[in-house]
Amino acid sequence: MKKLHIEKFKCFRNVDIPLNQLTVFVGANGYGKSSSIQSILLLKKAIDSNIDFRNDIKYIYLNDVYGQNLGVFESVRNVIDEDVSFSISINSDKINENGMSCEIIEDKVEFLEVLDNSDLSSFQVDVNVEKTENLGGKNFYYLSAERVGPRISQPLVHLDYPNVGIMGEYTAQVIESFPVNEKIDENRCFPGSKNKRLEAQVNEWLNSIFPDVKIKARKSLETLTAQILIDNIFSKGNFATNIGFGISYALPVIVSCLIAEENTFVVIENPEAHLHPAAQATMGKFLAKMSHAGLNIIVETHSDHIIEGIQLYVAKNSEWHDKVTINCFGKKEGEDQPCVESITFNKNAEFSGWPDGFMDQSQIDFTELRNVRTSAELKRN
Numbered sequence: 071m072k073k074l075h076i077e078k079f080k081c082f083r084n085v086d087i088p089l090n091q092l093t094v095f096v097g098a099n100g101y102g103k104s105s106s107i108q109s110i111l112l113l114k115k116a117i118d119s120n121i122d123f124r125n126d127i128k129y130i131y132l133n134d135v136y137g138q139n140l141g142v143f144e145s146v147r148n149v150i151d152e153d154v155s156f157s158i159s160i161n162s163d164k165i166n167e168n169g170m171s172c173e174i175i176e177d178k179v180e181f182l183e184v185l186d187n188s189d190l191s192s193f194q195v196d197v198n199v200e201k202t203e204n205l206g207g208k209n210f211y212y213l214s215a216e217r218v219g220p221r222i223s224q225p226l227v228h229l230d231y232p233n234v235g236i237m238g239e240y241t242a243q244v245i246e247s248f249p250v251n252e253k254i255d256e257n258r259c260f261p262g263s264k265n266k267r268l269e270a271q272v273n274e275w276l277n278s279i280f281p282d283v284k285i286k287a288r289k290s291l292e293t294l295t296a297q298i299l300i301d302n303i304f305s306k307g308n309f310a311t312n313i314g315f316g317i318s319y320a321l322p323v324i325v326s327c328l329i330a331e332e333n334t335f336v337v338i339e340n341p342e343a344h345l346h347p348a349a350q351a352t353m354g355k356f357l358a359k360m361s362h363a364g365l366n367i368i369v370e371t372h373s374d375h376i377i378e379g380i381q382l383y384v385a386k387n388s389e390w391h392d393k394v395t396i397n398c399f400g401k402k403e404g405e406d407q408p409c410v411e412s413i414t415f416n417k418n419a420e421f422s423g424w425p426d427g428f429m430d431q432s433q434i435d436f437t438e439l440r441n442v443r444t445s446a447e448l449k450r451n
Contacts, residue, residue: 071162078148078156079181080105083407089160090395092361094377095370097399098427102408103370106399110337110368111136111212113158114205116179116197129184129194136212137236142192143183150406154183160205177205207334211326212236215339215370217319223295232329238322242296245269245325246287254328257363268328275324275356279349280317315344320353327360327367335366342373354379362390374429385419398425 072089076082081102095103112135119130132140140146147156159178182196209231217238218224224242232248234241245268253266260274273284282302289296298321300313313321323341330336341357342350354376361367362383369376377396384391396413411425 073161074106074110075157075159075161075178076106076109077158078151078153079109079158080146080148081408082106082109083148083150085407085410087397087410088395088412089366089368091366091393092358092380092395093366093368094380094394094396095368095399096372096377096396096428097408101399101401102410103399104339107337107339107368107370108135108138108140109158110160110205110335111138112140112181113160113177113179114210114335116158116181117177117199117205119197128197130197131194133193137214137216143195144192146181147183148407154185156181205335207331209233209331209334211330211334211336213238213322213326213338213341215343217322217343219315220313220318223290223293223297226289226291226294226296234322234325238318241322241325242287242298243289244329245272245285245298246289246296248329255332255363258328258360268325271328272321272324275328276317276321279320279324279345279352279356283317285313285317285321316346316349319343320345320349323353324356327357327365330365332364333366335368336360337368339370340372341369342371342376347375350375351379351382354381355383358383358387358394361393362387374432377429381415381419381421384415388417388419391415391417391419396421398428400425400427 074087074089075085076087077084082105087106095106097103115135116130119128132142132146147153157178157180159176161176180198182198184191184194184196211233213234214236224239226243227240229240229243232244234244248268250267252268254268254271256266259266259271260278263271263274265271269287276283276285284301286299287296288299298313300317320341323338326336326338338357341353345353350373357367357369357376358380371377380394384394392414394415398411398413399408400411402409411423413425413428414422416422
């Protein structure tokens with residue numbers, strides 16, 4: 071089990087957030103979910119800027135951190151501590167052959183305010199990287215909540231490794247250019263499918279979320295663009311370029327999980343965006359299976375249906391129940407930072423706890439509706 075430790079960053083004074091093979095961030099707006107994601111992105115950027123691992127201090131900028139603009143140092147330090155530094159780390163226990171914990175592996179970065187008079191300094195921080203074990207690999211996959219909607223085409227670019235971009239802007243290129251002889255990991259393939267090429271697997275999973283839908287990708291070297299074309303039960307083989315928001319937002323999630331290298335991190339914000347409730351539940355099952363197949367997936371979501379899909383997958387794969395952690399972000403009376411309550415599953419896919427605000431809005435609305443109906447009935451009588 072890993073944990074994300076955040077100290078004096080934004081709303082967090084000092085917090086440990088468990089990270090499992092599949093980690094889900096839930097909770098009301100404004101309680102630190104996005105700040106936690108940003109801390110991981112900033113940690114990864116800092117590690118990559120010190121790729122020689124010599125513990126030398128280097129500058130990094132707080133803006134364009136995987137598409138996130140964090141502003142100036144005053145915007146990211148914790149206002150309670152009023153310190154000139156903050157730190158972010160991911161820790162994990164290294165297990166020996168006997169199953170005993172024998173070493174703590176840690177990616178830790180201390181971020182220091184640059185104290186000079188130049189205007190530029192307020193947008194940069196000194197970085198001191200101590201170790202790089204958890205996030206030190208080249209490949210890292212992050213999908214922002216703000217993804218590219220329907221487009222007639224997407225630009226062709228040079229990619230250091232296959233990835234769809236932080237907004238899914240290279241999805242068409244990745245599908246079209248993926249090597250013909252490279253097969254998708256069998257554990258991530260759609261159950262019962264025989265064709266293990268990327269486009270075939272994308273269509274298998276896409277069809278489970280959007281019934282009777284099929285896509286294909288093509289590129290043009292003349293215009294240096296790539297396209298996603300769509301076919302469904304009504305177009306009858308006449309592929310069109312307008313794919314709709316639901317598919318354009320879900321497609322990068324599917325592709326990222328299918329192409330990501332084993333044991334790498336895949337961070338996804340709002341995988342439920344623009345999806346029908348039934349499609350959201352299926353997306354939850356898909357993410358659980360992809361994590362079960364060897365990915366470290368972190369999901370930020372506001373969808374009960376995503377949680378329910380994950381729960382259904384755990385119910386059918388009970389041996390994997392301890393590899394899922396749901397972190398519920400909230401606030402407790404008297405606390406000066408958001409609280410994080412962790413929920414796990416037992417072998418029957420039952421929740422270990424039920425914090426205030428967790429998956430209860432439907433019950434609240436139903437109770438209010440029942441009270442309104444009862445009041446109206448009493449008035450009529």
